Amino acid sequence: MQRSWVAGANAPGGDFPVANLPYGVFSTAGSGPRCGVAIGDRVLDLAAMTEAGLLGRDAGEWGFHEAGINRFMAAGPAAWAWLRRRLTDLLAEDGTPELRDDPARCEQALISMDDARNHLPFRVAGYTDFYAGRQHALNSGSILRGPANALTPNWSHIPIGYNGRASTVVVSGTPLRRPMGQVRDDDADGPEMVACRRLDIEVEFGAVVALPTEMGQNLSVAEAWEHLFGFVLMNDWSARDIQRWESVPLGPFQAKAFGTTISPWVVTRAALEPFRRGAPERDNPLLPYLHEPADYFFDLTLEAHLTPSNGNASRIVSTNTRHLYYSAPQLLAHHAVGGCRMETGDLLGSGTISGPERQTFGCLMEQSWGGRDPIRLEQGGSRTFLEDGDSVTLTGWGQLEGHRIGFGRCEGTILPALQQIGSGKR
Amino acid sequence: MQRSWVAGANAPGGDFPVANLPYGVFSTAGSGPRCGVAIGDRVLDLAAMTEAGLLGRDAGEWGFHEAGINRFMAAGPAAWAWLRRRLTDLLAEDGTPELRDDPARCEQALISMDDARNHLPFRVAGYTDFYAGRQHALNSGSILRGPANALTPNWSHIPIGYNGRASTVVVSGTPLRRPMGQVRDDDADGPEMVACRRLDIEVEFGAVVALPTEMGQNLSVAEAWEHLFGFVLMNDWSARDIQRWESVPLGPFQAKAFGTTISPWVVTRAALEPFRRGAPERDNPLLPYLHEPADYFFDLTLEAHLTPSNGNASRIVSTNTRHLYYSAPQLLAHHAVGGCRMETGDLLGSGTISGPERQTFGCLMEQSWGGRDPIRLEQGGSRTFLEDGDSVTLTGWGQLEGHRIGFGRCEGTILPALQQIGSGKR
Numbered sequence: 124m125q126r127s128w129v130a131g132a133n134a135p136g137g138d139f140p141v142a143n144l145p146y147g148v149f150s151t152a153g154s155g156p157r158c159g160v161a162i163g164d165r166v167l168d169l170a171a172m173t174e175a176g177l178l179g180r181d182a183g184e185w186g187f188h189e190a191g192i193n194r195f196m197a198a199g200p201a202a203w204a205w206l207r208r209r210l211t212d213l214l215a216e217d218g219t220p221e222l223r224d225d226p227a228r229c230e231q232a233l234i235s236m237d238d239a240r241n242h243l244p245f246r247v248a249g250y251t252d253f254y255a256g257r258q259h260a261l262n263s264g265s266i267l268r269g270p271a272n273a274l275t276p277n278w279s280h281i282p283i284g285y286n287g288r289a290s291t292v293v294v295s296g297t298p299l300r301r302p303m304g305q306v307r308d309d310d311a312d313g314p315e316m317v318a319c320r321r322l323d324i325e326v327e328f329g330a331v332v333a334l335p336t337e338m339g340q341n342l343s344v345a346e347a348w349e350h351l352f353g354f355v356l357m358n359d360w361s362a363r364d365i366q367r368w369e370s371v372p373l374g375p376f377q378a379k380a381f382g383t384t385i386s387p388w389v390v391t392r393a394a395l396e397p398f399r400r401g402a403p404e405r406d407n408p409l410l411p412y413l414h415e416p417a418d419y420f421f422d423l424t425l426e427a428h429l430t431p432s433n434g435n436a437s438r439i440v441s442t443n444t445r446h447l448y449y450s451a452p453q454l455l456a457h458h459a460v461g462g463c464r465m466e467t468g469d470l471l472g473s474g475t476i477s478g479p480e481r482q483t484f485g486c487l488m489e490q491s492w493g494g495r496d497p498i499r500l501e502q503g504g505s506r507t508f509l510e511d512g513d514s515v516t517l518t519g520w521g522q523l524e525g526h527r528i529g530f531g532r533c534e535g536t537i538l539p540a541l542q543q544i545g546s547g548k549r
Numbered sequence: 550m551q552r553s554w555v556a557g558a559n560a561p562g563g564d565f566p567v568a569n570l571p572y573g574v575f576s577t578a579g580s581g582p583r584c585g586v587a588i589g590d591r592v593l594d595l596a597a598m599t600e601a602g603l604l605g606r607d608a609g610e611w612g613f614h615e616a617g618i619n620r621f622m623a624a625g626p627a628a629w630a631w632l633r634r635r636l637t638d639l640l641a642e643d644g645t646p647e648l649r650d651d652p653a654r655c656e657q658a659l660i661s662m663d664d665a666r667n668h669l670p671f672r673v674a675g676y677t678d679f680y681a682g683r684q685h686a687l688n689s690g691s692i693l694r695g696p697a698n699a700l701t702p703n704w705s706h707i708p709i710g711y712n713g714r715a716s717t718v719v720v721s722g723t724p725l726r727r728p729m730g731q732v733r734d735d736d737a738d739g740p741e742m743v744a745c746r747r748l749d750i751e752v753e754f755g756a757v758v759a760l761p762t763e764m765g766q767n768l769s770v771a772e773a774w775e776h777l778f779g780f781v782l783m784n785d786w787s788a789r790d791i792q793r794w795e796s797v798p799l800g801p802f803q804a805k806a807f808g809t810t811i812s813p814w815v816v817t818r819a820a821l822e823p824f825r826r827g828a829p830e831r832d833n834p835l836l837p838y839l840h841e842p843a844d845y846f847f848d849l850t851l852e853a854h855l856t857p858s859n860g861n862a863s864r865i866v867s868t869n870t871r872h873l874y875y876s877a878p879q880l881l882a883h884h885a886v887g888g889c890r891m892e893t894g895d896l897l898g899s900g901t902i903s904g905p906e907r908q909t910f911g912c913l914m915e916q917s918w919g920g921r922d923p924i925r926l927e928q929g930g931s932r933t934f935l936e937d938g939d940s941v942t943l944t945g946w947g948q949l950e951g952h953r954i955g956f957g958r959c960e961g962t963i964l965p966a967l968q969q970i971g972s973g974k975r
Contacts, residue, residue: 249716254799275797280740281731285799286712286806290675290890291764300765302887305707305836314706316836316886338717338808339726339964343971365887371701373680373711374800380712380889382764410731410742412970460742460970461728461791463806464716538765544838544886545769 124526126216128223129233132163138520138529139163141214144207145353145388145530146192149239156190156242161388161531162214165233172232177221178209191246192389196333196352197467203352207393241387244355245331247292248466250383251458252327252359253284255449257403258477259485266493267367279406282413282449282457284474287359288380292470295387295533301511301540302381304365314368318540321363321494322509325475326427326485326517328444329357330451331389332469339462344415347452347459354395354451356386356425356517356533357472363488363508385470386517386533394528398422398521400445412460419450425476425485425519429500432512437501439490442476442483444519511539550952552642554649555659558589564946564955565589567640570633571779571814571956572618575665582616582668587814587957588640591659598658603647604635617672618815622759622778623893629778633819667813670781671757673718674892676809677884678753678785679710681875683829684903685911692919693793705832708839708875708883710900713785714806718896721813721959727937727966728807730791740794744966747789747920748935751901752853752911752943754870755783756877757815758895765888771842773878773885780821780877782812782851782943782959783898789914789934811896812943812959820954824848824947826871838886845876851902851911851945855926858938863927865916868902868909870945937965 126133127141139145139161149166150156157170169187172178178187181202186194195202212218222228254260257274260283264273277283293299301322307314333352336342342350359379366378400420427440449457454471475485484490487508490498497505509515514536520529552559553567565571565587575592576582583596595613598604604613607628612620621628638644648654680686683700686709690699703709719725727748733740759778762768768776785805792804825844853866875883880897901911910916913934916924923931935941940962946955 249714277731277733277740277794277797280733281795283795283799284802286714286802288675288712288889289715290892290895291888293764300888303767304887305703307703307706313833314703314836316838338719339967341729341967341970346971362887368703369707369709370798370800371703372796372800373709374796374798376710376712377883377887377889380884381887407739410740412742456970457803458806461730461788461803461807462717462726462967463714463803466716469716541765541767541888544767544882545772 124523127162127214128216129163129165129214131165135526137163138527138531140526141211143390143394143528144210145390145394146195147244147388148190148192148242150242151234151238158187158189158192158195160210164236166236166239168232168234175228175232177213178206190242192244193246193468196245199334200349203391203393241294241296243292243294244387244389245468247289247470248468250287250289250292250470251284252287252379252472252474253282253449253454254474255282255447255454256474256476256485257448258446258479259475259489262477262484262489266488280409282454284454285374287383287472291380292383292385295384297384297535298538299360299382299535300538302362302365302377303540304362304377305368306364307368318542319362319365322537323361323363323487324427324515325359325361326425326440326442327357327359327475328425328473329355329385330454330471331355332455332465332471333467335467336459336465338464340459341462342456342459344413344452344456347455348419350455351392351451353389353391355389356519356530358384358515358517358533358535359472360384360535382535384533384535386530388531390528390530395421395521397523402450403448412456413453415450415453419452420445420447421521423519423521425517428516429506430514431504431510434504435502439498440482440485442478442485444476446476446478446483447473509537511537513537550949553588553640554642555589555591555640557591561952563589564953564957566952567637569816569820569954570636571816571820572621573670573814574616574618574668576668577660577664584613584615584618584621586636590662592662592665594658594660601654601658603639604632616668618670619672619894622671625760626775629817629819667720667722669718669720670813670815671894673715673896674894676713676715676718676896677710678713678805678898678900679708679875679880680900681708681873681880682900682902682911683874684872684905685901685915688903688910688915692914706835708880710880711800713809713898717806718809718811721810723810723961724964725786725808725961726964728788728791728803729966730788730803731794732790733794744968745788745791748963749787749789749913750853750941751785751787752851752866752868753783753785753901754851754899755781755811756880756897757781758881758891758897759893761893762885762891764890766885767888768882768885770840770878770882773881774845776881777818777877779815779817781815782945782956784810784941784943784959784961785898786810786961787912808961810959810961812956814957816954816956821847821947823949828876829874838882839879841876841879845878846871846873847947849945849947851943854942855932856940857930857936860930861928865924866908866911868904868911870902872902872904872909873899935963937963939963
């Protein structure tokens, strides 16, 4: 592995070696949100580096003083490649001493992660959630409709997706309030308004769109790949009881609208190159607009840990992105094929990722098989769905010999529901 | 009626008397997009009026030089009421002569609509489409599932809605490209990729959210009413064949993503006061969080005209907003109840508005009863669904003695599909 002179960057279990260099937004006690790159246990302040003239002439155009990497993403692949080379040169042991040998500059530009607060890494333009995991579709279909009709007839032909709510996509660390909503029990006369009783996680892989399209245009899968900047971990919190009552015929709505958590660092396509894999076996041939001229899947481990308010963390999910059936550029190509305008900062969720065994199922509904079979926590206790005070943390990484390329943490803690409707002021 | 000294403002069939004063964004040959108010056949340039000091001290905070009325909407009800009084005073025959008696100022600030190009009146933050018309839900349910199961069990209890695609909400006059998409015929072995064969309109009423909520908060219906700024006409273009294949189980997606057209002027709640009406008879009691302490429905006529590329306009729809079952503040209260963060510039579509008779059905799928019974155009020819070159124009108004409060035109013309996938460059 390539080594860095920055503290923590060569730690074997660390997420952020110099081969990673993911982009995010952070603030410090003295200074507001700006762009940075994670390296070891430090954040490299890209606004300070730009001001110091260390990132070249074009960096002034990339908006690193803003609270979002959108302008840099819109700058395109040549800019991304140039900056990756430059940052590698600045941060690698065998690179240029320009930063390394300037203690005052290091003091100013390399901030301890303990002193940095993360913000959303990009302004989320649109948020679309897909359903691209075959085992998840099979499992949820079996639970809801029985095994004979588990997969709908369209599933193996078309990437099923729906528009999510961009305004409640939040960064790791943001608390989530248990939603109120309409539910109807099977034996009830009518619906009631309750605090969600079946609060769930969904372990997902989120793709971040960098380059826009015009309304009425479209993209091939190969072009779609070039339009993607990178990836984040994503927890698509879900209220299963609300979802069940509201979803026919127009799909999930309030069951998904109360919050979606993403990890703070966007890991670039370049950093994930070593983990690219080919497509899974297909149930049937795909239509030509979904054909893939290259390998667009990844071999990345994803885990979820649950920590009760009064307990220790238990691993509840260990799965892998290779369980997905549709790749991110397929999702984007499908999204754009009808002329939908795609924007810089669009977030495309993969849908829940589940493998063949229970431990690899990416949500509690599957793990507890619709609440019928509680999962036992490693550290004691059990769960069918989430309780107030529970904290769920996603992690993810690609493993190389001696080091990993990681995504950091994607965490959220459940607050009790707000029972009162309205401010009560009037 | 109150009369204005501005050209065209007192015309009996005109949309924009001084009692209306709707807000929008326009540009001229010499100058970029800025905010304006429609009055007669003129646009009052709010940026110029602000610079001239005619709109009071606070107007500098309202962002009228920007391409969107978002900042003014966020300023809140006191600002809206103040400016409505001030504009009425400036534009009414019996008001202040400050503008009227200053020909140079009039020349600069009152622009002929013929010289003004409309833009989106507000930056669309989120776009949510509901399904709040009972007869539309009955008709589409009957066409798709048969009359016995027309209304799903949830329909009369919960405002069914789904997140739409905000990036392709466009202003009247923007051409719409017929989408490509996956469809599957009943007798086909598998799906195919085609240009949509069942391209439809949906006549809707769009509510515009002015005041935001925090994530995790909620709103009573009465509070939701105060959060709304005004309303627009909305045509939610729909690809029925694509919708049919993709919609189970997660709802419409690409069938609705290629474009949604809104009218250029946001008509305020204040202007619509004379048309407020009470709720329709309920199928069953609603849950308390949806109770309405006042009249939040409207008596407004909505029409659609279809103009073939080589023909004259035929009226194809004449309906009324009183056919809606859920009011706009009910939709907003439901949207926020689970903690979804609402934003300034959110657009909430009512869903298709249909009354009891065929002429009042708000989309072609209903009018042609699933394509089985073509509608005859007044000017010759017939349609089941839209053909290339067809132009559809929505209009809408509330009628008072001697004048109306109108919405202007919401128009779009269908371009042929783009058959090639990708740019072909690589």
